[in-house]
Amino acid sequence: MTDAAFSAGLRPSAVQGVVSLDSAVRGPGTVRFEGVGKVFHSSAGEVQALKDISLDIRAGEVFGIIGRSGAGKSSLLRTINRLEAPTTGRVLVDGQDISALQEDGLVRLRRRIGMIFQHFNLLSAKTVRENVALPLQVAGVARADITARVDEALKLVGLEGKDATYPSRLSGGQKQRVGIARALVSRPEILLCDEATSALDPETTLSILELLRDINRRLGLTIILITHEMSVIREICSRVVVLETGEIAEEGPVWQVFGAPRHPATQALLQPLQRDLPADLVAHLRPTSQGPRDRAVIDIRYAGRAAPDLSVLAQAAGAGLELLSAGVERIQGHSVGRIVLAAGPGTDLAAVQAAETTARVIGYVSAND
Structure with missing residues (x-):
């Protein structure tokens, strides 16, 4: 049958x-x-x-x-x-x-x-x-x-x-x-x-x-x-x-x-399914900036849409952005993921957050970390 x-x-x-x-x-x-x-x-x-x-x-x-x-x-x-x-x-x-x-x-x-x-x-x-x-x-x-x-x-x-x-x-x-x-x-x-x-x-x-x-x-x-x-x-x-x-x-x-x-x-x-921040990054992360050369760590999460365009974010930042961690998966045809960036000195954080509304600063690391 x-x-x-x-x-x-x-x-x-x-x-x-x-x-x-x-x-x-x-x-x-x-x-x-x-x-x-x-x-x-x-x-x-x-x-x-x-x-x-x-x-x-x-x-x-x-x-x-x-x-x-x-x-x-x-x-x-x-x-x-x-x-x-x-x-x-x-x-x-x-x-x-x-x-x-x-x-x-x-x-x-x-x-x-x-x-x-x-x-x-x-x-x-x-x-x-x-x-x-x-x-x-x-x-x-x-x-x-x-x-x-x-x-x-x-x-x-x-x-x-x-x-x-x-x-x-x-x-x-x-x-x-x-x-x-x-x-x-x-x-x-x-x-x-x-x-x-x-x-x-x-x-x-x-x-x-x-x-x-x-x-x-x-x-x-x-x-x-x-x-x-x-x-x-x-x-x-x-x-x-x-x-x-x-x-x-x-x-x-x-x-x-x-x-x-x-x-x-x-x-x-x-x-248990979520990708945590790398342990070495967590060890160096501080809640506030302690100097002009410190880098802001930016956490971006997204669901149901394409991943943020990093070139657009870099242009908005006016300074270099370093990719620290990223993860993405497809669930029911939708992208779900997380991107963690380090923003260099002189970054316009307000412009980054305007370009990507889910972006938030979760701490700071020194330039040498």
Whole structure:
């Protein structure tokens, strides 16, 4: 079956001969949170896990939810398939308030929402094929249709020929591919990823993220993932929300959040990815000028636009500019980066800042440094 046919399988009557798991017409895969709050009760008292979360996730996008440990990421994700029920507010999937669903409706909802996990959750006594087939068996799908659907899913994740293998013989990346195939075999319209790459090494993480990106592109699934790693968000997501102590700290396109983080929580999460000033420069940097020959150190950051033209800045400066440090990357077609310059004696700093509005003096170094 082609990718188009597999994707069309998201609509019950689109592929002849395939048993439908849901007789209702499928929606496009949108999710809306309206004032969602979640309180957990324990012997130690109440814990406010989520506070007034209002958020729209668009059909077919890859959306990231990030935050430090305890920020509320998992609690928010689990409200989408109602593994957690909000204490306040509501969650709408394709415009439907899922809190109103009775048992049968909830079963149908969960068949429309696939989920993959950090630790794979495979049954060790079952083969790859048996693990992937399990959701269809529980749903009562005919054996012949199960065989065809499992074959399609295994091909999609690149595990042809591994169907008779047991999980103990698989690598971590292969186990996660089995988990992805199992989530896709029911032909969901939404795929939830709960720290899906946290247990993997960096190389395997990249391969799994590339697979998820490919699945999103070929099948048009809405993918919602939670992580504590900004590198994962940068690699695959189009938009991101940052949670901090159960509240939205900031949200927006990934390039924008990376390029100009506003909230301290976002800045802290981005710190491991940011290029700091060279250590030798930091060692010599002083907050004020101590002589006429001192050089001002100018920090320029940019996001969503081309890097500043250094020749224009040098002309505005009226004196020499030395490039001390620079870094640039492309995120979603936008340039995000930082340039650090040393301005020689006699530099017109006001003219430099007029030519480049993000330029700021962060300190001074002596002419000999």
